[in-house]
Amino acid sequence: MSSELFHQPITALAAALEAGTLSAVELTGAVIARTKAVEPAVHAFNSHDEAGALAQAAASDARRAAGQGRGALEGIPIGLKDVIAVAGQPLTASSRMLANFVSPYDATVTMRLKQAGAVLWGRLNCDEFAMGSSTENSAFGPASNPWDVTRVPGGSSGGSAAAVAAGEAIATLGSDTGGSIRQPAALCGVVGLKPSYGLVSRFGLVAYASSLDQIGPFARTVEDAAMVLGAIAGHDERDSTSFRAEIPDYRAELRARRGPWKLGIPREYFGDGLDPAIGAAVEKAIAHYRGLGCEIREVSLPHTQYCLDTYYIIATAEASSNLARYDGIRYGHRAQGARDIVDLYFKSRAEGFGAEVKRRIILGTYVLSSGYYDAYYLRAQKVRTLIRQDFLNAYREVDALITPTSPIPAFKLGEKSDPLAMYLCDIYTIGVNLAGLPALSVPCGFTGDRLPIGLQLIGQPFREADLLAIAQAYERDHDWKTQYPAL
Amino acid sequence: MTSVTQPLSPPYEAVIGLEVHVQIKTASKVFTRVATGYGYEPNTLTDPVVLALPGALPVMNKAALDAIIKAGLLLGCDIAPVCKWDRKNYFYPDSPKNYQISQYDMPICLGGAVEIELPGAARNVMGEHKEIPLTRIHLEEDVGKLNHGAGDSLVDYNRAGTPLMEIVSEPALRSAEEAYAYLTSLRATMIYGGISDCDMEKGQLRCDANISIRPVGQAALGTKVELKNLNSISYVRDGIAHEIKRQIGVVERGGVIAQETRDFDGMTGTSQSLRSKEEAHDYRYFPDPDLMPVQVDAAWKDRLRAECPELPFLKQRRFLADYQLPYTLTSVLVWDRALADYFEEAVKLAGVAKAQTIGNWIVNDLLRELGTAKIALVAAKIRPAHLVALVGLVDSGAVLANAAKEIFVEMFATGDQPQAIAERRGLKSAPTDRGELEQWCRDAIAGNPKAAAEFKAGKESAINAFKGPVMKASKGKANPKLVDETLRRLLAAS
Numbered sequence A: 001m002s003s004e005l006f007h008q009p010i011t012a013l014a015a016a017l018e019a020g021t022l023s024a025v026e027l028t029g030a031v032i033a034r035t036k037a038v039e040p041a042v043h044a045f046n047s048h049d050e051a052g053a054l055a056q057a058a059a060s061d062a063r064r065a066a067g068q069g070r071g072a073l074e075g076i077p078i079g080l081k082d083v084i085a086v087a088g089q090p091l092t093a094s095s096r097m098l099a100n101f102v103s104p105y106d107a108t109v110t111m112r113l114k115q116a117g118a119v120l121w122g123r124l125n126c127d128e129f130a131m132g133s134s135t136e137n138s139a140f141g142p143a144s145n146p147w148d149v150t151r152v153p154g155g156s157s158g159g160s161a162a163a164v165a166a167g168e169a170i171a172t173l174g175s176d177t178g179g180s181i182r183q184p185a186a187l188c189g190v191v192g193l194k195p196s197y198g199l200v201s202r203f204g205l206v207a208y209a210s211s212l213d214q215i216g217p218f219a220r221t222v223e224d225a226a227m228v229l230g231a232i233a234g235h236d237e238r239d240s241t242s243f244r245a246e247i248p249d250y251r252a253e254l255r256a257r258r259g260p261w262k263l264g265i266p267r268e269y270f271g272d273g274l275d276p277a278i279g280a281a282v283e284k285a286i287a288h289y290r291g292l293g294c295e296i297r298e299v300s301l302p303h304t305q306y307c308l309d310t311y312y313i314i315a316t317a318e319a320s321s322n323l324a325r326y327d328g329i330r331y332g333h334r335a336q337g338a339r340d341i342v343d344l345y346f347k348s349r350a351e352g353f354g355a356e357v358k359r360r361i362i363l364g365t366y367v368l369s370s371g372y373y374d375a376y377y378l379r380a381q382k383v384r385t386l387i388r389q390d391f392l393n394a395y396r397e398v399d400a401l402i403t404p405t406s407p408i409p410a411f412k413l414g415e416k417s418d419p420l421a422m423y424l425c426d427i428y429t430i431g432v433n434l435a436g437l438p439a440l441s442v443p444c445g446f447t448g449d450r451l452p453i454g455l456q457l458i459g460q461p462f463r464e465a466d467l468l469a470i471a472q473a474y475e476r477d478h479d480w481k482t483q484y485p486a487l
Numbered sequence B: 001m002t003s004v005t006q007p008l009s010p011p012y013e014a015v016i017g018l019e020v021h022v023q024i025k026t027a028s029k030v031f032t033r034v035a036t037g038y039g040y041e042p043n044t045l046t047d048p049v050v051l052a053l054p055g056a057l058p059v060m061n062k063a064a065l066d067a068i069i070k071a072g073l074l075l076g077c078d079i080a081p082v083c084k085w086d087r088k089n090y091f092y093p094d095s096p097k098n099y100q101i102s103q104y105d106m107p108i109c110l111g112g113a114v115e116i117e118l119p120g121a122a123r124n125v126m127g128e129h130k131e132i133p134l135t136r137i138h139l140e141e142d143v144g145k146l147n148h149g150a151g152d153s154l155v156d157y158n159r160a161g162t163p164l165m166e167i168v169s170e171p172a173l174r175s176a177e178e179a180y181a182y183l184t185s186l187r188a189t190m191i192y193g194g195i196s197d198c199d200m201e202k203g204q205l206r207c208d209a210n211i212s213i214r215p216v217g218q219a220a221l222g223t224k225v226e227l228k229n230l231n232s233i234s235y236v237r238d239g240i241a242h243e244i245k246r247q248i249g250v251v252e253r254g255g256v257i258a259q260e261t262r263d264f265d266g267m268t269g270t271s272q273s274l275r276s277k278e279e280a281h282d283y284r285y286f287p288d289p290d291l292m293p294v295q296v297d298a299a300w301k302d303r304l305r306a307e308c309p310e311l312p313f314l315k316q317r318r319f320l321a322d323y324q325l326p327y328t329l330t331s332v333l334v335w336d337r338a339l340a341d342y343f344e345e346a347v348k349l350a351g352v353a354k355a356q357t358i359g360n361w362i363v364n365d366l367l368r369e370l371g372t373a374k375i376a377l378v379a380a381k382i383r384p385a386h387l388v389a390l391v392g393l394v395d396s397g398a399v400l401a402n403a404a405k406e407i408f409v410e411m412f413a414t415g416d417q418p419q420a421i422a423e424r425r426g427l428k429s430a431p432t433d434r435g436e437l438e439q440w441c442r443d444a445i446a447g448n449p450k451a452a453a454e455f456k457a458g459k460e461s462a463i464n465a466f467k468g469p470v471m472k473a474s475k476g477k478a479n480p481k482l483v484d485e486t487l488r489r490l491l492a493a494s
Helices: A010-019 A024-042 A050-065 A108-115 A158-166 A182-188 A222-232 A250-256 A276-291 A304-325 A341-352 A355-368 A374-394 A419-426 A430-435 A464-475 B062-074 B176-192 B233-252 B298-306 B312-323 B327-333 B337-350 B352-373 B384-395 B401-414 B418-425 B434-446 B449-456 B460-473 B480-493
Strands: A045-047 A077-081 A119-124 A171-176 A191-194 A214-219 A262-266 A295-299 A400-404 A439-446 A452-458 B012-023 B086-089 B099-102 B113-117 B129-141 B145-148 B153-156 B163-169 B205-215 B225-230 B260-265 B270-276
Touching: A010 A024, A010 A222, A024 A050, A024 A077, A024 A119, A024 A158, A045 A158, A050 A119, A077 A108, A077 A158, A108 A119, A108 A222, A119 A158, A158 A171, A158 A182, A158 A214, A171 A191, A171 A222, A182 A191, A182 A439, A182 A452, A191 A222, A191 A464, A214 A222, A222 A250, A222 A439, A222 A464, A250 A464, A262 A276, A276 A295, A276 A400, A276 A439, A276 A452, A276 A464, A304 A355, A304 A374, A304 A419, A304 A430, A304 B086, A355 A374, A374 A430, A400 A464, A439 A464, A452 A464, B012 B176, B012 B233, B062 B129, B062 B163, B062 B176, B062 B298, B099 B129, B113 B176, B129 B176, B176 B205, B176 B233, B176 B312, B205 B233, B225 B233, B233 B260, B233 B270, B312 B327, B312 B337, B312 B352, B327 B337, B327 B352, B337 B352, B337 B384, B352 B384, B352 B401, B384 B401, B384 B418, B401 B418, B434 B449, B434 B460, B434 B480, B449 B460, B449 B480, B460 B480
Parallel strands: A077 A119, A077 A171, A262 A295, A262 A400, B225 B260
Antiparallel strands: A045 A119, A171 A214, A191 A214, A191 A439, A400 A452, A439 A452, B012 B163, B012 B205, B086 B099, B113 B129, B129 B163, B145 B153, B205 B225, B260 B270
């Protein structure tokens, strides 16, 4: 295990902080120093505030000294994707449109992290408005993969994944609409969890596709992810789609749940386009579970072939409406020299949005248009129901599903110029969002080029505790988590 | 749709449907906790949700849903089992999200009707009643307000997010008068239910009208014109009357009615075209993914039904039947719920036999004093018990009618009991000295033997000839009842 502070898991750091052998100021200082050292190569952050982070760390140390430590994340530096609101900090969504916007309020997850004692550290790079799979759609330049800085970290939460992999934060939050936590987690070799839809409040999350978006953690270990999830999960009266669920102590539950489990292998997730090295790594992981006494069954999710189409209708329809508020009237980019109000809308949005965002707004506007709604949006919602039903049918036989997270490892920056090729990066992750399920990616090896591989575990609605335990059963017996990129 | 290309012989009939927007009176906005209000500093009633800041989410205000369900129950609508929300997408600076949260294919209220009364043959005669069927009522959020300056336009989002009901009638109205009666009745219903104050000056009630004409007897509808900006009930009547006339004029000159939206200027009584049908929006409605559908079960509806008041027309029928009041009196009393309640409280104390007397006091004296003082009934110091006490004093002969009027004014101003005012101001009638009264009566009879003879011959009214002199002698303080009795006794004995 690396002796570097910035590579340690939360569990170890929290113990050291509690024991008094480490201060939050020391830890935050180490993370800041590491960030300064590697950030020119990684570009995981859109912005950060060193003085602010150190002040939070000092406050944390003072609380702890006074016996008033707040919670499980007391003193732990945690980064937030730049789509999650923090009062007084920039909230850009990696868009020119919001380049100068400062949020006047905290997202619910932000408040909960503060309540858990976390040191909020930096605004993490991502694809513009969380649209993309490589972080190349950021208006402020792409982030790089710490394992090979000529390659993408995945996306849209690429900065969140890269920061954890590079030791620029101990854990981070991202958002996942079609795979935006799990795919970059896989490509960067960290743990990434997308919770069940409704488990974590979306209040304060810049909306991309409201019925699919979920906030979730990136961390070095499954146990760390469980700790961050425990801090941010739970009902929020400011989000009507938030679920009234009893939130267990996820970390304690890890010890309570030991399997063996019945695990399903959806045959549709192992078809053409899957990189052989990834396929082999996943097969080995499956064999490992079998070795642990788990029953492995092949299952079918027959509507899988419709996931991508369904997603790009529903997500873009919602996005076209969600992004209508960025009009240059109340805040955000406003074009100069507009002739009238319509011209102001056209110019401000033409200048403020990047190509992928415009493409999705146009697509979404089209599928909602009079005369097309029934054929596209309504039909897609029906297919969505069938896709969810596929999963629920599978869960009559098995406890969770095992798949690759991404069909391919990290690709070169600029390699995928065709949007449709980029969309295929999410073929294994998108169904989970359409079905509202929890899923995570846990490292399961490397390709021949030393690029990380992710194993996706898909769980049952609101049974994150089981999902985390299943993931940890694999993680416990492998040392992927103690391997670090050479930066 | 039919296009009228040749002059058709009158008579024409108008076909009118109204879209009425009513702001619901809730303490906070429909999707966030910020207060609602009118007349505040611009953009002070805002928060991240109202301003549609990145990441803000709506949460439904249950009080707004309560209010619209109540409105639906009052108007006899079917209440949908589920309250579902849709987004209506369009760009305009008064709409912070550039979509409005509304209800598209599943309005919370379907059907129902507004009962209206048309003007009667005379003021004191009840007019014809009609039921104007409703298509739907749905809930949505109000938008902000644009203030256009010389070089720029400013937006005030204080109004944005105020809960707003859209009440859509069937095209069942046939005249400007019917539209006027419809709005009057609808407004009273909303005020009665405590749903809105419906102050049109504050934009709490706004009305658009869809108007077409067709030859009487033709079943097909003519091309409709939407009339906007009808911002008082009189403007609704004037605007519709003007539009009907305009359309008949166009048709009679051989023209064709264009489907368009027109803006009515109440000051000049004219209208001008705002936009034609071709520019109509595609609102791209779809279910709002931020808001979960809300189930409205029977218990919820029952609770609200129990809060529903008796509506004005039902009350009027009851007042006519139970209190035998004249129509004119009821048509003043029932349209103001507080006034009607005041009346009934007084009648409860005084007895049904006194209903008309009390009604007259309220309609003539109380309303006059409230108007002069410019205060609402709830703020008046004079309570029903005061009025009943005053009526009692008049009945017993303790005060005279004229004195009672004076007492009323002071009672309104001070809230003192009428007995106390009468004593303080020396307004009590009836000299207790019977001898003195009897002497005045004797003098009066003696002074007019002709009338005395006529009375004895059976001319009942002749007795009045003696009353004037008696009252004059008493300086107006004699109890008329006692005077009458004394005169009759003396005349019979003479």
